[in-house]
Amino acid sequence: MTSAFPTALVVDDDEAIRQMLAAVLSREGFAVTTAADGVEAVAAFAAQRPALVLMDIRMPRMTGLQALAEIRKIDRATAVILMTAYAEVETAVQAIKDGAFDYIIKPFDIAELLLLVGRALQMRSLRDDIAVLHRELSASYRTDRILTASPRMAELLQTIAKVAKSTATVLVTGESGTGKELVAAAIHYNSPRAAGPFVKVNCAAVPEGLLESEFFGHEKGAFTGAAARRRGRFEQAEHGTLFLDEIGDISPSLQVKLLRVLQEREFERVGGADLVRIDTRVIVATNKNLEEMVRQGQFRQDLYFRLNVVTLRTVPLRERPEDIRLLASHFLQRFAAENQIDVTGFDDQAMACLMAHHWPGNIRELSNAVERAVVMSTGQLIFCEDLPEQLACRGEDAAEVAPEPDVPPMAGGTPLRDQVSRFEARVVAETLARNGGNRMRTAQDLGISRRSLLYKLQEYGIS
Numbered sequence: 001m002t003s004a005f006p007t008a009l010v011v012d013d014d015e016a017i018r019q020m021l022a023a024v025l026s027r028e029g030f031a032v033t034t035a036a037d038g039v040e041a042v043a044a045f046a047a048q049r050p051a052l053v054l055m056d057i058r059m060p061r062m063t064g065l066q067a068l069a070e071i072r073k074i075d076r077a078t079a080v081i082l083m084t085a086y087a088e089v090e091t092a093v094q095a096i097k098d099g100a101f102d103y104i105i106k107p108f109d110i111a112e113l114l115l116l117v118g119r120a121l122q123m124r125s126l127r128d129d130i131a132v133l134h135r136e137l138s139a140s141y142r143t144d145r146i147l148t149a150s151p152r153m154a155e156l157l158q159t160i161a162k163v164a165k166s167t168a169t170v171l172v173t174g175e176s177g178t179g180k181e182l183v184a185a186a187i188h189y190n191s192p193r194a195a196g197p198f199v200k201v202n203c204a205a206v207p208e209g210l211l212e213s214e215f216f217g218h219e220k221g222a223f224t225g226a227a228a229r230r231r232g233r234f235e236q237a238e239h240g241t242l243f244l245d246e247i248g249d250i251s252p253s254l255q256v257k258l259l260r261v262l263q264e265r266e267f268e269r270v271g272g273a274d275l276v277r278i279d280t281r282v283i284v285a286t287n288k289n290l291e292e293m294v295r296q297g298q299f300r301q302d303l304y305f306r307l308n309v310v311t312l313r314t315v316p317l318r319e320r321p322e323d324i325r326l327l328a329s330h331f332l333q334r335f336a337a338e339n340q341i342d343v344t345g346f347d348d349q350a351m352a353c354l355m356a357h358h359w360p361g362n363i364r365e366l367s368n369a370v371e372r373a374v375v376m377s378t379g380q381l382i383f384c385e386d387l388p389e390q391l392a393c394r395g396e397d398a399a400e401v402a403p404e405p406d407v408p409p410m411a412g413g414t415p416l417r418d419q420v421s422r423f424e425a426r427v428v429a430e431t432l433a434r435n436g437g438n439r440m441r442t443a444q445d446l447g448i449s450r451r452s453l454l455y456k457l458q459e460y461g462i463s
Helices: 015-027 038-048 064-074 089-099 110-140 151-164 179-189 207-215 253-265 291-297 301-307 321-341 348-356 362-376 416-434 439-446 449-460
Strands: 009-013 031-035 051-054 081-083 102-105 170-173 198-202 241-245 266-268 276-278 280-286 310-313
Touching: 009 038, 015 110, 015 321, 031 038, 031 102, 038 051, 038 064, 038 081, 051 064, 051 110, 051 301, 064 081, 064 089, 064 151, 081 110, 089 102, 151 179, 170 179, 170 207, 179 241, 179 280, 207 253, 241 348, 253 266, 253 301, 280 439, 291 301, 321 362, 348 362, 416 439, 416 449, 439 449
Parallel strands: 009 031, 009 051, 051 081, 081 102, 170 280, 170 310, 198 241, 241 280
Antiparallel strands: 266 276
């Protein structure tokens, strides 16, 4: 048994059972505390916060179910296993609903009990890991952690911080690749709902016939293949946030049902009649002009007004050139680490190519371009030749010069090539100095490509 959870609380009104279980768990590495009833159990739990509680259901003064409810008010993460000599299904089901990990029927086998304890602690460990990841996610989406040097983006982040505190529905608009999902995540993780789930649905990626079930879930037998009840995304996002991307792609019939959910906060699963009430915040996004779609009768006006409580527009990369260098350096570090490639930065001309590009694909395109450049690089710097073809500054690159013909050696065995090389090295060094170290202008003056110049600088040891 792992010693990662060293404390356990054993609760039973039978002293012999308490002593037996305390001895068993002690041998497994636990520091064990015991209690004779639910009242003592709650007090001991509040004082010690054990990792495991093993508790009888039927006890005087306070039952195990009542004690479980009180324990859950103090800490919902502790693994609680209930013991009972009465195998009523209702009691067991109620125990699970009230937050018990599981139950075991007396008399039980010790090996079976230890197996159950091990599973409970593994579940606790998994929940702890998820909690750590959730905290890391929350930290990474803090508005002060989003990379930007753009005044327009700074205004957007200030608005996100204000909107996050509310429960208002938010419409995020903007071109593809501008970070609409990042905005939605930043709203969620900076909101009072940050501890709840952040559930995402790309409406354009789900077939229209399945999107209603994706949203609202379905009952068993609702359609062919519905072998069991399934909770939809609205239910999965309970007490959290549901992000619906590409909202402009949903059908008119689904628009009606979505409007009802936003207004009434309730719906029926596909094939069901029972109302399901939810507490879910909704953020939607689109790269389409919903106002124009409303005018053309493609999107319901009442739904548009319901979604358009707060509208945030993401800024395309061409309108925030201050961020190109910042984001490119961030992506370079990330992809260099992921691919274990020793690349440290961009050559001046490569960065100039990035700055001059129009970026129709925005941040997503920049990320892909930098990843490609890192993979294609052969040295510590990214050069123009490493970038995708559409980013190359071909107008500034001179054509490769034809290779020089072999020159026969002079009489006496002294090769003419050595003299040519010394002369060429001097010309290259002087031209580079005259251009203030700018390699692109140097290559243009020499009538060679920039890559050829780099080879010569390396060959002649010129810095």
